[in-house]
Amino acid sequence: MQQHPYTEKKDTRSGFGAGLSELGRSNPDVVGLCADLTGSLKMDAFQKEHPERFFQVGIAEANMMGIAAGLTIGGKIPFTGTFANFSTGRVYDQIRQSIAYSGKNVKICASHAGLTLGEDGATHQILEDIGLMKMLPGMVVINPCDFNQTKAATIAVAKHKGPVYLRFGRPAVPNFTPADQKFEIGKAVMMNEGKDISIFATGHLVWKAIEACEALEKEGISAEIINIHTIKPLDHQAVIASVKKTGCVVTAEEHQENGGLGDSIAQLLARELPSPLEMVAVKDSFGESGTPDQLMKKYGLDSPDIVKAAKKALSRKSK
Amino acid sequence: MITKEEPTLQKGTTKMPDIKELEKICSQVRRDIVRMVHAVNSGHPGGSLGCTEYFTALYFAVMKHNPKAFNMDGKGEDIFFLSNGHISPVFYSVLARSGYFDVKELATFRKLDSRLQGHPTTHEGLPGVRVASGSLGQGMSVAIGAALAKKLNNDNRLVYSLHGDGEIQEGQIWEAAMYAAANKVDNLISTIDVNGQQIDGSTDKVLPMGDLKAKWQAFGWEVLSTKNGNTISEVIETLEAAATYTGKGKPVMILMRTEMGYGVDFMMGSHKWHGVAPNDEQLAKALAQLPETLGDY
Numbered sequence: 001m002q003q004h005p006y007t008e009k010k011d012t013r014s015g016f017g018a019g020l021s022e023l024g025r026s027n028p029d030v031v032g033l034c035a036d037l038t039g040s041l042k043m044d045a046f047q048k049e050h051p052e053r054f055f056q057v058g059i060a061e062a063n064m065m066g067i068a069a070g071l072t073i074g075g076k077i078p079f080t081g082t083f084a085n086f087s088t089g090r091v092y093d094q095i096r097q098s099i100a101y102s103g104k105n106v107k108i109c110a111s112h113a114g115l116t117l118g119e120d121g122a123t124h125q126i127l128e129d130i131g132l133m134k135m136l137p138g139m140v141v142i143n144p145c146d147f148n149q150t151k152a153a154t155i156a157v158a159k160h161k162g163p164v165y166l167r168f169g170r171p172a173v174p175n176f177t178p179a180d181q182k183f184e185i186g187k188a189v190m191m192n193e194g195k196d197i198s199i200f201a202t203g204h205l206v207w208k209a210i211e212a213c214e215a216l217e218k219e220g221i222s223a224e225i226i227n228i229h230t231i232k233p234l235d236h237q238a239v240i241a242s243v244k245k246t247g248c249v250v251t252a253e254e255h256q257e258n259g260g261l262g263d264s265i266a267q268l269l270a271r272e273l274p275s276p277l278e279m280v281a282v283k284d285s286f287g288e289s290g291t292p293d294q295l296m297k298k299y300g301l302d303s304p305d306i307v308k309a310a311k312k313a314l315s316r317k318s319k
Numbered sequence: 320m321i322t323k324e325e326p327t328l329q330k331g332t333t334k335m336p337d338i339k340e341l342e343k344i345c346s347q348v349r350r351d352i353v354r355m356v357h358a359v360n361s362g363h364p365g366g367s368l369g370c371t372e373y374f375t376a377l378y379f380a381v382m383k384h385n386p387k388a389f390n391m392d393g394k395g396e397d398i399f400f401l402s403n404g405h406i407s408p409v410f411y412s413v414l415a416r417s418g419y420f421d422v423k424e425l426a427t428f429r430k431l432d433s434r435l436q437g438h439p440t441t442h443e444g445l446p447g448v449r450v451a452s453g454s455l456g457q458g459m460s461v462a463i464g465a466a467l468a469k470k471l472n473n474d475n476r477l478v479y480s481l482h483g484d485g486e487i488q489e490g491q492i493w494e495a496a497m498y499a500a501a502n503k504v505d506n507l508i509s510t511i512d513v514n515g516q517q518i519d520g521s522t523d524k525v526l527p528m529g530d531l532k533a534k535w536q537a538f539g540w541e542v543l544s545t546k547n548g549n550t551i552s553e554v555i556e557t558l559e560a561a562a563t564y565t566g567k568g569k570p571v572m573i574l575m576r577t578e579m580g581y582g583v584d585f586m587m588g589s590h591k592w593h594g595v596a597p598n599d600e601q602l603a604k605a606l607a608q609l610p611e612t613l614g615d616y
Contacts, residue, residue, distance in 0.1 A: 031471070052471070053471070055467065055502075057494075057498055058494075058497070058498070058501075060491075060494035060497070060498065062456075062457075062460070062490070062491040062494055063460045063463075063491055063494035063495050063498055064460075065460070066457050066458075066459070066460020066461045066463070066464060066491065066495065067460050067461070067463050067464035067467065067495075067498070068464060069450060069460075069461050069464055070400075070450070070460065070461040070462060070463060070464020070465040070466070070467070070468065071464040071465070071467055071468045072464075072468075073391060073392060073393065073398070073449050073450070073461075073464070073465040073468060074392050074393070074394065074465060074468025074469060074471070074472050074474070075392050075394075075468070075472070076468050076471065078464075093454050093457075094457055094460075094491070096454075097451050097452070097453065097454045097457060098450055098451065098457050098460070098461055101440060101441075101442055101451045102440070102441050102442070102450045102451045103441055103442065104450075
């Protein structure tokens with residue numbers, strides 16, 4: 001199995017902060033907006049270095065999305081920052097009309113996505129944001145897996161012309177992808193080549209999939225692990241090529257089963273290559289308070305859940 | 320204070336605007352409005368007719384803009400955002416009549432494959448439109464963003480926005496109002512069309528909004544009022560007065576009193592013509608009150 005050593009755990013939101021800070025120095029058109037969560041979003045470095053290009057809007061996310069849309073008129077590249085819940089559900093209509101339908105070059109950057117937000121509980125743990133955003137025509141949806149990848153993604157989306165939803169999280173997680181990686185929007189990343197089953201994972205679940213891969217290997221099962229950092233546009237070619245080889249699938253994400261990555265992959269495979277598929281995702285439920293680890297276990301998003309899903313998909317393949 | 324001299328940009332006139340000429344334009348714009356909504360038996364004539372003087376003043380006498388070479392960024396130009404997008408007929412008519420696109424295209428309003436969608440959008444690339452609107456309450460935030468971009472670009476032109484009075488029942492308007500004052504967005508002139516009507520009846524019946532002037536002043540805006548937003552000279556005077564308040568640390572608000580349906584007697588003073596098109600007989604009656612001055616499309 002391909003090894004993915006790491007020396008430290010870091011939060012993906014700090015990867016965003018580092019990426020934004022680098023962009024601030026390299027691209028004078030990049031501007032930042034935040035709705036009273038500058039520290040949580042790790043936008044403080046950008047704010048400090050470029051106060052004239054940073055807009056504190058207060059607790060007013062709808063206004064923030066509109067101001068961001070307006071800033072593009074005049075050539076700016078706005079990066080908005082708040083929690084994923086307030087970046088999507090709270091402002092869906094503003095994003096839909098003023099940004100997506102209007103084709104504005106706004107980067108909607110969303111932290112504290114999913115269950116790993118932890119103790120604040122279900123009011124803040126959005127598990128529907130990928131679905132909401134991927135339904136909008138023209139919206140790019142990205143969910144990187146660790147600090148290095150989030151930093152690279154942040155820098156990459158500035159070059160993409162058009163609206164982007166960039167999703168990341170709160171807890172420190174293994175930082176295992178290369179610091180010098182080239183981030184290509186819409187291009188899946190092979191983490192481990194295998195022949196028995198394809199595991200497509202996104203965000204924090206990529207590391208869980210790697211852990212699952214190790215466990216499966218011990219039982220003689222060769223799992224292919226593919227990091228789908230871009231949920232939309234989905235890398236059709238990578239998905240089809242892998243499933244042609246393995247013949248069965250597990251998808252893994254920190255999101256509702258409805259509307260997430262699994263949903264996108266199932267749709268593609270149903271059309272082009274029907275195959276046994278199991279989804280590791282939240283099953284039509286809200287979250288609750290708890291530590292990130294407790295929640296990932298309780299809601300079935302841990303590596304043993306991926307192992308279990310893989311075995312189920314494999315058994316369906318052999319029937 | 321914003322200077323107003325820029326020879327490369329179009330302005331209706333560089334001398335005192337010819338009020339008679341502008342009134343002629345208003346009459347033609349009103350003909351366009353009723354003909355457009357009649358042709359597709361849908362659309363919003365009431366607010367469009369009420370805001371005809373405002374649009375004509377803005378596009379033919381006040382703004383410095385470049386209709387023949389529209390570009391999205393509008394650098395070096397005054398730019399306008401329509402937040403209450405349902406009054407698209409007056410917006411489209413004035414954009415066409417001021418040269419953004421051929422007036423013949425007004426005949427495609429609300430039809431399949433048209434750039435003139437029911438509510439304005441950038442999606443089909445119609446020159447003159449810089450953001451989609453229709454879902455209410457969003458345009459002031461966008462205008463603020465564009466005004467901030469102008470400041471970052473050292474562009475001393477102004478940003479204008481128009482809102483319905485019913486529209487300001489949306490909470491986002493007040494988020495924007497707070498932001499603009501707190502952050503001294505003083506290159507923005509917003510206008511509220513105070514016609515006192517909304518879909519379900521008068522604004523005083525549906526949701527009384529109290530003293531609008533006091534509210535906007537309390538939010539930190541410079542507030543101007545027009546007694547009669549259907550008198551073109553008064554609208555121009557107010558817009559020009561508003562410009563003298565820009566650059567002084569406060570956003571500027573114009574509370575513009577208009578009559579919904581103005582110019583067509585049977586459409587005036589009622590919310591009933593908010594979103595209803597005239598039938599053949601009503602169209603003939605309306606057109607009889609509105610002389611054709613620039614040639615129908």
